[in-house]
Amino acid sequence: MLHRGHENAEGGHGGDQDVPMAWFYAEYIADELLRTGDLMPPASVEFRAGRDALALTVFLSDTGGELSGIRVVSQLETWLSLTAYDQPWQDWVRERVACLAADADARGVPSPDLALAEAAWRWLEETELLAPDLDAVPDGAGAVGEDEGPKVWTPAWQLGLPLGHLAIHLF
Incomplete structure (x- = not known):
């Protein structure tokens, strides 16, 4: 994390801010x-x-604090395994966020990186998107287009996670 501030008229630092570079890099x-x-x-x-x-x-898998120095290609397999369909990704996110929050509190x-990660997680949990119901059984009427057929309200993370997983595969 970078520390940014400016000198005030007395020569001291005022308005110091920590810049959440790890989160910004993960988002990038x-x-x-x-x-x-x-x-x-x-x-x-x-x-x-x-x-x-x-x-x-990306952010939560950086256990060594080396995010800005990583090579994306070297991490793809890790991210693929974390985002795989059969993995409890949401439980992993909750545990990692709680662990990082406890660590920050102890120190x-x-x-600010964790604050942005927590905000993203809240949005993913609390926001629901209308998406095709992939569990619906077709009624035998033939192929159903993307904009047709049953839809269900789905937490944003349940839609975003497979998109992210597929994007990693396509990279």
């Missing part, structure tokens, strides 16, 4: 992966769900 990686995959229009809410899910995966130092 996620954005680039999704844009490269060309799965959704970048202005869509589905794109945001995918970007936030991927950014959380007595707020983390």
